[in-house]
Amino acid sequence: MAVKVAEEWLNICGGCEVTILDIGEPLLDLLGELNFVHMPVLMDHKYFGQMGEKDEMEIPEADVGIISGGVRTEKERKVAELMRKQCKTLIALGSCACYGGIPAMANMFPLEAMYEKVYRGSKTTDSAETPNENLPPLLEKVLAVDEVVKVDVYIPGCPTNPDLIVKAITALLEGKTFKLEERSVCDECPLKREKKASGGQIKRTLESVEFDQSQPWENTRCFMEQGFLCLGPVTLAGCGNKEGNGDGVTVPRCIKGNMPCRGCFGPIRKGANPLVDMMSAISSIGLDAKQVPDRRALLNRYIGAQNRLRPLPARPSR
Amino acid sequence: MKTITIYPVTRLEGHAKITINLDDAGNVADTFVNVVELRGFEKFCIGRPVEELPRIVTSICGVCPWSHHLASAKTNDAIFGVTPPPAGRKLRELCNAVAYTEEHILHFFFLAGPDYVMGPDSDYSVRNVIGIAQANPELGKKVVRNRHLGAQMLNIISGKSIHPVTAVAGGFSKPLTEAERQKLIPMAKEVLEFAKFAMSFTKENIFPKYLETVKTVGVINTGFLGTVTDDGTLDLYDGKARLMKPDGSYEEFEYADYTDHIGEHVEPWSYMKFPYAKNWGKISMDLDNPSAIYRTNSLARINVCDKFSTPLAQAELEEFREKFGRPCQLTLLYNWARLIELLYNAEKVNELLEDPDITSKETRVPVTPRAARGVGSVEAPRGTLIHDYETDENGLITDINLIVGTTHNNAPINMSVKQAAKTLIKDGKYDQGILNTVEMAIRAYDPCLSCATHKLDGSIAVKLEIRDSGGKVIDTIANW
Numbered sequence: 038m039a040v041k042v043a044e045e046w047l048n049i050c051g052g053c054e055v056t057i058l059d060i061g062e063p064l065l066d067l068l069g070e071l072n073f074v075h076m077p078v079l080m081d082h083k084y085f086g087q088m089g090e091k092d093e094m095e096i097p098e099a100d101v102g103i104i105s106g107g108v109r110t111e112k113e114r115k116v117a118e119l120m121r122k123q124c125k126t127l128i129a130l131g132s133c134a135c136y137g138g139i140p141a142m143a144n145m146f147p148l149e150a151m152y153e154k155v156y157r158g159s160k161t162t163d164s165a166e167t168p169n170e171n172l173p174p175l176l177e178k179v180l181a182v183d184e185v186v187k188v189d190v191y192i193p194g195c196p197t198n199p200d201l202i203v204k205a206i207t208a209l210l211e212g213k214t215f216k217l218e219e220r221s222v223c224d225e226c227p228l229k230r231e232k233k234a235s236g237g238q239i240k241r242t243l244e245s246v247e248f249d250q251s252q253p254w255e256n257t258r259c260f261m262e263q264g265f266l267c268l269g270p271v272t273l274a275g276c277g278n279k280e281g282n283g284d285g286v287t288v289p290r291c292i293k294g295n296m297p298c299r300g301c302f303g304p305i306r307k308g309a310n311p312l313v314d315m316m317s318a319i320s321s322i323g324l325d326a327k328q329v330p331d332r333r334a335l336l337n338r339y340i341g342a343q344n345r346l347r348p349l350p351a352r353p354s355r
Numbered sequence: 356m357k358t359i360t361i362y363p364v365t366r367l368e369g370h371a372k373i374t375i376n377l378d379d380a381g382n383v384a385d386t387f388v389n390v391v392e393l394r395g396f397e398k399f400c401i402g403r404p405v406e407e408l409p410r411i412v413t414s415i416c417g418v419c420p421w422s423h424h425l426a427s428a429k430t431n432d433a434i435f436g437v438t439p440p441p442a443g444r445k446l447r448e449l450c451n452a453v454a455y456t457e458e459h460i461l462h463f464f465f466l467a468g469p470d471y472v473m474g475p476d477s478d479y480s481v482r483n484v485i486g487i488a489q490a491n492p493e494l495g496k497k498v499v500r501n502r503h504l505g506a507q508m509l510n511i512i513s514g515k516s517i518h519p520v521t522a523v524a525g526g527f528s529k530p531l532t533e534a535e536r537q538k539l540i541p542m543a544k545e546v547l548e549f550a551k552f553a554m555s556f557t558k559e560n561i562f563p564k565y566l567e568t569v570k571t572v573g574v575i576n577t578g579f580l581g582t583v584t585d586d587g588t589l590d591l592y593d594g595k596a597r598l599m600k601p602d603g604s605y606e607e608f609e610y611a612d613y614t615d616h617i618g619e620h621v622e623p624w625s626y627m628k629f630p631y632a633k634n635w636g637k638i639s640m641d642l643d644n645p646s647a648i649y650r651t652n653s654l655a656r657i658n659v660c661d662k663f664s665t666p667l668a669q670a671e672l673e674e675f676r677e678k679f680g681r682p683c684q685l686t687l688l689y690n691w692a693r694l695i696e697l698l699y700n701a702e703k704v705n706e707l708l709e710d711p712d713i714t715s716k717e718t719r720v721p722v723t724p725r726a727a728r729g730v731g732s733v734e735a736p737r738g739t740l741i742h743d744y745e746t747d748e749n750g751l752i753t754d755i756n757l758i759v760g761t762t763h764n765n766a767p768i769n770m771s772v773k774q775a776a777k778t779l780i781k782d783g784k785y786d787q788g789i790l791n792t793v794e795m796a797i798r799a800y801d802p803c804l805s806c807a808t809h810k811l812d813g814s815i816a817v818k819l820e821i822r823d824s825g826g827k828v829i830d831t832i833a834n835w
Contacts, residue, residue, distance in 0.1 A: 050420075051416065052414070052420065052518060055461070056417075058461070058465070058499070058506075059517075061503040062500055073485065079483050080479075082365070083362060083363065089358075140395065146399060154401075156621060162618075162621065165623075196517045241750075243721060278510075293514030296520040296523070296528050331402060331404055334403060
């Protein structure tokens with residue numbers, strides 16, 4: 038019998054849903070084994086009946102529930118709770134669901150500061166009071182899904198990798214569980230490492246890394262060792278895929294684009310502190326860790342929920 | 356009095372809700388579309404190094420990340436005062452065109468199309484892309500494959516199709532190799548064949564059935580905004596703004612001067628702002644007498660441009676104008692216009708892959724931080740996208756303003772939904788097919804509600820609220 042699946046999106050950009058489609062033609066085969074009972078992005082199942090005739094929100098029971106996006110409003114909290122109640126196994130899909138994602142960078146500021154900027158500090162906006170008629174107040178900060186309900190399976194990434202979705206679903210169809218191996222992006226990166234940097238300055242991406250596309254990947258020097266901040270050492274592996282490359286070698290996605298990693302798959306293991314770990318990784322190859330511009334936001338870019346990013350106390354005036 | 360709730364509005368990007376309140380006679384008195392959430396990019400981008408923004412703003416939208424990525428890279432060029440080398444610019448344009456093919460296939464066949472292919476009043480359980488795949492496996496396979504081809508092409512060109520990283524201050528970080536170009540060519544040809552098929556398939560089998568619906572549902576009278584080159588040719592990557600009045604007359608301006616032409620109005624009942632044409636008077640969403648309202652996205656673009664640069668799309672534009680005039684106000688024809696743009700972009704991808712510059716190794720110039728202001732714009736699939744940044748001498752952001760495609764369409768979406776509800780619901784009679792047809796008026800705009808709520812954090816919900824003739828809220832149901 039087909040496995041019932043319900044999918045919901047909360048505080049989202051939609052990229053993880055597009056990633057489901059990026060499974061490509063094999064998705065059509067998978068659909069034979071899956072029965073999607075609720076998925077607002079593609080299907081017309083409604084919360085309160087098709088004619089809006091019911092009083093209570095309904096999501097059908099399902100074997101597998103998938104949630105993308107973090108939690109920003111009371112409404113999203115309710116949907117997350119209902120999904121947990123109705124689904125036997127709950128998957129957090131993508132880094133927003135797993136760690137808050139980029140939207141959780143907002144956790145660096147009090148909510149009121151954002152209203153002030155948007156409605157009274159924008160150059161094109163006719164200044165106005167913050168809208169408040171029949172509108173839901175936002176939660177004070179962005180929460181990861183597991184700050185609201187228990188999560189069984191984590192598939193991080195911004196967005197995640199379609200191969201991982203297939204692996205997770207296949208495992209669940211076989212009655213197994215799914216967990217990513219605790220490896221770092223560097224562990225699957227083919228670039229050449231010599232364990233020391235070529236200079237003492239940390240470079241911003243204002244200039245190009247050195248590379249030679251006519252040579253195999255192993256001939257290009259590690260971007261960190263070239264002096265560019267790369268979060269590979271503290272980031273969970275899983276983004277790379279062979280298909281994207283065309284030459285059959287697994288290369289982390291951003292590395293393939295000649296750009297350093299920014300940590301979108303999150304920490305390698307639960308409880309790790311990428312900011313601290315990255316500082317020691319930088320120092321260990323002889324670079325100056327203090328030079329990283331905008332360090333706190335950069336090293337927590339995708340993981341600001343779960344109390345990693347908070348408003349800083351106002352500086353005392355001198 | 357009775358309340359009808361359509362929740363969530365499905366097959367669009369983001370969360371939406373329509374609440375329709377009927378008066379005692381069962382007719383619609385008035386409606387509002389409320390946007391009940393916001394996102395915080397304009398706040399939390401302040402303080403970030405400007406060259407990092409093309410990798411942050413992408414997460415405003417996972418469906419059109421390339422649009423935000425490219426607008427941000429162009430704004431970076433302006434901030435640093437540089438012009439990318441020809442190959443840098445052309446690789447950006449190539450990615451933009453490929454991303455358009457993917458997104459337009461996604462919207463037509465996965466989101467809006469099921470209404471037309473399966474029928475607006477077909478059973479809801481099959482009115483979706485899975486239903487299409489089961490009813491017509493060959494079509495389903497074609498659709499899934501060709502959308503995915505776009506993603507695969509972007510992976511080959513840039514490594515990361517969603518939330519890309521390769522458009523950088525001063526150009527593009529990864530040159531295209533000849534081996535990669537050879538791999539892309541057959542893929543590009545297949546997508547072009549699909550685009551031709553999509554155009555003829557819908558013109559023969561789909562649109563003729565719905566001409567009556569098209570003429571009645573969601574039709575409103577507005578101006579239009581789009582981007583054109585100096586000779587009036589549509590350009591999705593670069594150009595000047597052309598703002599057309601409902602009578603077809605227009606003015607043009609540079610996007611750097613956008614604040615002289617576009618204002619954003621705030622209503623107390625929606626977190627989403629209402630852009631309007633500043634020089635046309637006060638904004639009014641009154642269906643009978645609208646004021647200062649303009650639309651963006653596919654229909655707007657094909658209304659404002661004089662021509663397309665590629666032959667097949669140009670022929671389609673001529674046929675479209677012959678049938679529906681210029682400017683065309685028929686909202687559901689956004690879908691038709693989108694398929695013409697699919698064809699244009701598929702042609703453009705093939706053209707760029709044959710460009711001798713495309714495999715040049717000179718794709719990027721280095722940049723040096725300085726205090727500056729820069730404005731960058733592109734045509735996102737959902738409308739004109741404007742990024743405006745200011746930096747300090749270290750290249751850290753001090754101010755940022757964003758106006759995105761769907762936000763321009765906030766007022767028109769409100770108006771079209773109201774018009775559709777008033778037209779379709781009479782004397783208290785309605786069924787699920789009619790309610791779905793009201794949703795079709797929203798879907799035509801392909802709204803990206805994640806984009807539209809970039810201002811503060813959170814996914815979005817849209818709510819339609821009905822008021823009586825005195826402006827009093829008859830009833831409201833919130834979606835939180």
